[in-house]
Structures are given as C-alpha cells and as structure tokens.
Amino acid sequence: MGRDVIRAKRALYLKILERGVMGIDNEALYAEKEEEDYKRSVVMAALKGLLKSGHILSESDKTSLQIKDILGAKAMTITIGKILPQVAVAWIDDE
Numbered sequence: 001m002g003r004d005v006i007r008a009k010r011a012l013y014l015k016i017l018e019r020g021v022m023g024i025d026n027e028a029l030y031a032e033k034e035e036e037d038y039k040r041s042v043v044m045a046a047l048k049g050l051l052k053s054g055h056i057l058s059e060s061d062k063t064s065l066q067i068k069d070i071l072g073a074k075a076m077t078i079t080i081g082k083i084l085p086q087v088a089v090a091w092i093d094d095e
Contacts, residue, residue, distance in 0.1 A: 004038070004039075004042045005042055005045045005046050005049065006046075008033065008038050008042050008043055008045075008046035009046040009049055009050060011033065011036070011038070011046075012029070012033070012043065012046050012047060012050060013050060013055060013056070015029065015032070016050075016056055016063060016064065016065060017065065019064070020064070020065060021064055021065055022064065023062045023063055023064030023065075024062065024063055024064070025061060025062060026058070026061055026062060026063055027061075029043070029063060030043055047063065054066060076092055076093050077092070077093055077094070078090055078091070078092055079091045079094070
C-alpha cells in the first residue's frame with residue numbers, strides 16, 4: 001500500500017495544481033481517482049500526507065492549494081503555449 005499512496009500523492013497533487021486556488025470537490029476527486037483504480041483508502045491516506053506536509057488545504061468538502069503570503073511576492077498567471085524538446089514557450093501575465 002505504501003507505493004500506491006506515494007503514486008496517489010503525486011497524482012492528487014498534480015490534479016489539485018490544475019485546479020489551483022479554486023480547489024476541487026472531494027467527492028469528485030475520490031470518484032476520479034477510483035476510475036483510475038485507486039482505492040478510496042489510498043486516496044484518503046495520500047490526502048492526509050499532503051495535508052501534513054502543508055502542500056494543500058482541505059475543508060469538509062473541498063481541497064485546494066495552500067497559498068502563503070511571501071513578502072514582496074505577487075500572484076502571476078503562467079500559460080504554456082508549446083512544449084518542444086528542451087524548450088517551452090510560456091506567457092507570464094499574458095506577456
């Protein structure tokens with residue numbers, strides 16, 4: 001079960017990153033990961049691990065990224081336009 005939890009942590013974190021600060025409904029997250037053949041107990045253990053490490057926040061029905069206040073930092077929007085071998089085209093704040 002240990003390897004399954006580690007794989008589930010990675011998959012969950014990537015999914016939560018996709019959703020950003022808006023978060024994702026926990027039931028939808030469980031259902032999606034069950035379709036990917038993860039057991040609910042494995043998904044719950046992976047979420048607990050991500051919570052303990054401080055990477056995510058989880059309310060009763062929603063999980064999202066944890067946003068930290070960093071002095072002098074500002075939120076940016078990064079859009080990846082194209083990925084080529086060893087090169088990526090990206091726009092930061094639409095520039």
